[in-house]
Amino acid sequence: MRRFVCCVSAVLVACAGCSPVSLGGAAGTVVAPPAASHAGPTANVKHHWPIQHVVIIVQENRSVDNLFQFLPGASTQSYGLNSQNQRVQLQPEDLAAPFDVSHTHSSWLTEYAQGSMNGFDQALCKGTCPANAAYAFVPRSEVAPYYTLAKTYAFADNVFETDQGPSFVSHQYLVSGTSTVSDSSSNKASNNPATPAGGDTGGCDSPRGSLVGVITPQGTEPPNLRTFPCFARQSLMNELDAAGISWKYYQRSLGAGLWNAPDAISSIWSNAAEMAANVVTPPSQVLTDIANGQLASVVWVTPTQAASDHPKVTDGSGPSWVASVVNAIGTSPYWQNTAIFITWDDWGGWYDHVAPAIYNSFELGFRVPLIVVSPYAKTGYISHSQHEFGSILKFTEENFSLPSLGTTDARADDLSDCFNFGHGRAEFKRIRAKYGAGYFLHQRPERTADVDG
Numbered sequence: 282m283r284r285f286v287c288c289v290s291a292v293l294v295a296c297a298g299c300s301p302v303s304l305g306g307a308a309g310t311v312v313a314p315p316a317a318s319h320a321g322p323t324a325n326v327k328h329h330w331p332i333q334h335v336v337i338i339v340q341e342n343r344s345v346d347n348l349f350q351f352l353p354g355a356s357t358q359s360y361g362l363n364s365q366n367q368r369v370q371l372q373p374e375d376l377a378a379p380f381d382v383s384h385t386h387s388s389w390l391t392e393y394a395q396g397s398m399n400g401f402d403q404a405l406c407k408g409t410c411p412a413n414a415a416y417a418f419v420p421r422s423e424v425a426p427y428y429t430l431a432k433t434y435a436f437a438d439n440v441f442e443t444d445q446g447p448s449f450v451s452h453q454y455l456v457s458g459t460s461t462v463s464d465s466s467s468n469k470a471s472n473n474p475a476t477p478a479g480g481d482t483g484g485c486d487s488p489r490g491s492l493v494g495v496i497t498p499q500g501t502e503p504p505n506l507r508t509f510p511c512f513a514r515q516s517l518m519n520e521l522d523a524a525g526i527s528w529k530y531y532q533r534s535l536g537a538g539l540w541n542a543p544d545a546i547s548s549i550w551s552n553a554a555e556m557a558a559n560v561v562t563p564p565s566q567v568l569t570d571i572a573n574g575q576l577a578s579v580v581w582v583t584p585t586q587a588a589s590d591h592p593k594v595t596d597g598s599g600p601s602w603v604a605s606v607v608n609a610i611g612t613s614p615y616w617q618n619t620a621i622f623i624t625w626d627d628w629g630g631w632y633d634h635v636a637p638a639i640y641n642s643f644e645l646g647f648r649v650p651l652i653v654v655s656p657y658a659k660t661g662y663i664s665h666s667q668h669e670f671g672s673i674l675k676f677t678e679e680n681f682s683l684p685s686l687g688t689t690d691a692r693a694d695d696l697s698d699c700f701n702f703g704h705g706r707a708e709f710k711r712i713r714a715k716y717g718a719g720y721f722l723h724q725r726p727e728r729t730a731d732v733d734g
Contacts, residue, residue, distance in 0.1 A: 326526055326578070329680045330702050331657070333618040337673060338582045338606060339455060339540075340599055341448065341591035341734070342384065342629025343419075345438055345648040346371065348590075350418035352431055354663040355438040358634035361416055363402040364394070371632065374417035376424060376600075380408030381593040381733060382415045382630025386471045386496065389445040389646060392630070396639075401632045407733070408593050416632045426600040426714045427652070430607065430623065433710070435653040435699035437664040441637045442627050442646035443671055443689050448734025449473045449483045449493070449510070451626040452542040454670045455581070456516045458688030460643075462495060463513040469643050471496035473539055473734055474510040481733060484544030485511035485551070486537040500642035516546045517579070517674055520683045522555070527577040531564040533585045533727055539734035540583045540626075564588075564602075565721040571609040576619075579677060582606055585727050591734070592629065601716035607654055609718060611709035620680075620700075621654040622673050626734075638667070644689065645669060653699040656706035664699050672696045 350357050350371065360370050382388075383405040392415070394400035401415040421428055443454045450460040450470050460470040474483045474493035482491045492507040521528045532541050543549045543560050550556060559577075561567075567582050586594045588602035603623055610619055628647040637645040651668065671689030676696045678685060685691050 326524065327682055329682065330700070331618055332620045332655070332680050334576055334578055334580070334615055334620070335677045335680065336576075336580045336582065336606070336610065336619060336621045337455065338603055338621065338623045339452070340584060340603065340623070340625045341589040341595075342627055342631075343590055343625040343650060344628040344631040344633035345635075345650050346633045347417060347629070347631035348419055348424060348427065348625070348650055349431065349436070349438070351421045352428060352436065352438075355436060356635065356665065357438075359418075361401060361632045361634060362397075362399040363413070364400055366399060369402065369413050369416045371416050371418045372411075372413075373420050375597070376419050376590060377595050377597040378417075378592040380406055380410040380414060381591075382406050384447045384627055384630040385473075386446045386494070386502070386643075388630060392647075393445075393636070396636050398634060398636050404630050406630075415630055423597060424600045426604040426712050427650075429712055430604075430652050430654060431650075432661055434655070434658040434660065435662040435664060437651040437653065437666070437668050437696070437699060438648070439635070439665050440624065440649055440651040440668040440672070442649045443644055443669045444469075445643050445646040446471050446627070447473050447539075448626050449539045451670070452540055452583075453512075453545060454689065455626065455673070456518060456542045456546070457514055458671045458674050458686045458690045459514070461512070461514055462508050464515055467498050468495045468506060470494070470508075470510065470512075471502055471643060481539055482537045483510050483539045484537045484541055485547055486544055487511070488537075496643050498642055510545055511547050511550065512545055513547050515686055516543075516549065517677060517683075517686065518543060518546065518549055518559075520678070520686070521579055521681070524681065524683055526579065526681055528579040529559050529561055529567075529570070529577040530581045530583075531561050531567045532583045533562060533564060535560065535562050542581070563724075563726060565724065567606060568609050568718050568722060571613055571615065576610075576615055578681070585724070587724075587727070588721070590625065598716055598720070601714040602721055604712040604714035605716070605718040605721055608711050611711065616656060616709050617706055619655060620657070620676070622676075622696075623652040623654065624670075624673070625649040640692070653696065655700065656709070657700045657702050657704075658707075659699060659701050660707065662699065664696075666694060666698050668696060669693050
């Protein structure tokens with residue numbers, strides 16, 4: 282097994298040609314950021330829109346009805362039907378809920394109930410689970426930064442998780458638009474991989490004997506098709522490399538992991554130098570890179586467990602974490618040419634009332650929230666158009682003149698309805714949050730054991 286080790290200094294060191302910066306202050310805010318650097322091949326790229334940086338912030342396990350129940354103008358519903366077709370009122374539940382509703386592919390099928398959307402009371406649950414655990418919403422006061430972002434910029438209430446599975450496969454869709462086990466196969470990874478001992482894993486660094494379930498175009502998941510979770514498949518990272526466009530993927534730990542998407546793309550994983558340069562831990566390093574003028578052209582930002590919004594493991598700091606990244610960009614020169622997409626990787630088992638379109642045996646899944654933040658984003662706009670994870674990929678490909686991956690990005694729209702490039706740039710207003718950047722910069726590294734994503 283390969284292991285890549287990198288150390289991130291606690292002391293901020295200025296980039297070449299930049300002055301040292303401070304991320305101190307009472308709230309850990311970015312102070313006097315340097316001019317953004319655009320050196321290298323990326324500087325010569327032609328942009329379809331006035332966007333030079335695409336930042337994809339990926340949080341964990343929330344549906345639209347669960348997380349944005351009270352957003353004005355959004356399509357939400359405060360009740361659902363159970364398997365007996367009885368009305369169940371959604372109940373408030375802390376963001377840091379002490380339980381985790383199952384969100385495997387089989388749980389998706391149970392909740393979907395062949396389109397009736399009334400099987401959520403049949404879902405399994407881990408932890409201290411109340412009755413009708415899936416029928417819940419997060420109180421608005423606990424996620425105030427998310428509401429501020431959604432009301433200030435653009436919110437899409439009709440974004441569907443492209444796949445019908447949990448975190449590992451969803452993160453593959455967010456970099457490849459598919460979870461196929463290879464470019465030459467139509468079979469897709471359908472669940473989280475497991476080690477021989479039964480622990481969570483994922484990627485080419487997984488222990489020998491690790492396997493991930495596979496679904497066929499016919500919808501069967503034969504045990505004999507389970508495969509090692511390392512894929513000979515193209516990704517957006519490969520397209521960016523071919524075009525000389527910089528990218529980085531920020532994640533909670535290096536090596537195998539459910540949320541560590543590049544580790545499962547064999548062509549990326551096998552290039553040790555590329556992994557060391559582009560796959561970065563801890564996630565808070567993105568704040569340092571922004572302050573030092575080193576933001577790559579395309580960036581994925583995944584969280585620590587504590588800041589993930591993932592039930593049973595989050596401490597509720599996710600909204601502050603997302604706000605810290607947005608505030609860092611918004612108060613830097615990057616604001617003038619950046620598009621930020623904030624989404625959640627899967628529905629997490631939570632109730633949602635909108636039935637997805639079904640394109641094949643594994644697509645589409647349930648709705649997840651999406652917030653579009655940019656000086657060019659429409660203000661206070663609710664998009665009711667249908668989007669999916671491939672929409673984020675398509676926007677990125679069109680903006681940087683990249684070819685299509687030929688997966689869900691070919692089918693999806695490009696989210697252009699969320700933007701108004703014909704008007705001037707909007708001035709950034711800082712997002713208020715409980716914790717500032719300093720809180721995340723000074724956190725100790727997490728243990729590397731994964732959660733049930």
